[in-house]
Amino acid sequence: MTITTHRLASIDEIGFSAVLSDLDGVVYRGEEAVPGAVDRFNRWQASGIPYCFVTNNAEKSAPAFAEKIRRLGIACADDQVVTSGDVTLDFARDKYEPGSGLYVIGTDAFKMRVSECGFTLVEKDAAAVLVALDRSFDYAMMKAALRNILDGADLIGTNPDLIRPVADGYEPGAGALTQSIAAASGAHPIFMGKPNPAIIRAALSRMDVRAADVIMIGDKLDTDILAGQRAGVTSIFIETGVPRDTQSIVTPEFILASL
Ligand SMILES: [Mg+2]
Known part of the structure; x- marks a missing residue:
């Protein structure tokens, strides 16, 4: 299947009913929030769009990541995070x-x-x-x-x-x-982490949504974007993390400068 990449000026240009998102390089970088991320997730929270974070980072438990996300100012329950450690142990x-x-x-x-x-x-x-x-x-x-x-x-x-x-x-x-x-x-x-679609499927199973109505936002083509494509969700490459030109050739459906 040939994928054509479209550049979005805003994520509001496309329709979706739920959001999966990477953490490192999308929501935060180290301890700092990525500009625009806090406001965007809070708007989704306010408008009833469910979201779940899927991270390849297994240094901490899902509840510990949820606490970090809340500290940045984004509403996040403990079960709104799935780590590669979770799917590895499954x-x-x-x-x-x-x-x-x-x-x-x-x-x-x-x-x-x-x-x-x-x-x-x-x-x-x-x-x-x-x-x-x-x-x-x-x-x-x-x-x-x-x-x-x-x-x-x-x-x-x-x-x-x-x-x-x-x-x-x-x-x-x-x-x-x-x-x-x-x-x-x-x-x-x-x-077991991305690009293995197991982590995306684990997140989808917690949200009552069809894969076709879900977007996956990530800053890595060969993990985030490829996992999303394998699980049948719409992939959005975001340019706030790892530079695209350092990465392998996986074609995202959409590119977005920032949230
Ligand atoms: Mg990342």
Whole structure:
């Protein structure tokens, strides 16, 4: 299917009944709100347009992200956020028996959620290596991950992002950590965040809407926009985050300078 891209002067030019949105680069950048975002979501809140945030960031729980969004001034209930960590754990619960051992690279918050899901955190003989963003990632972790995989563990990444925008520029994403382990081990990682449409479907299932009536707003073509297209929602690339010319060739339906 050939997609023709249209540039919108305003998001009001198109019709929709619900909104899915990325966070980093769309709603905020670091601790700062992206200009226009707070006002726009509040207008949707006032006019009864439901919205849900879908983020590949698994550093924090969905309720912790909801709190950050509320702090910026946007109304957001805890269940209006789905993270790549949520869909990764849904997937793991489907695939592995309760109590299975997992080798987890990620924040303490993410490891706690893995435990709360009934899995055991182990250093060896893991059924799977789960990789989320971990700024303390080092050679010893890479080695433990490699050895688990050579002993038969699956390699599962919360998200494939190689780069992510932060307040003062960019930093390596969880996908870069996962790919370093993939390079060493030869394993083919399973990635659960965008562009896997599982996270979009999880959000849609919480909202009583048809995919065709929903827009997905994101600043990354190869994750946000591709996931939206795979799930059958209308994709809108927004130019407030990662520059388009640094990204792979996925064609968005619409481009918008800002909210
Ligand atoms: Mg983003």
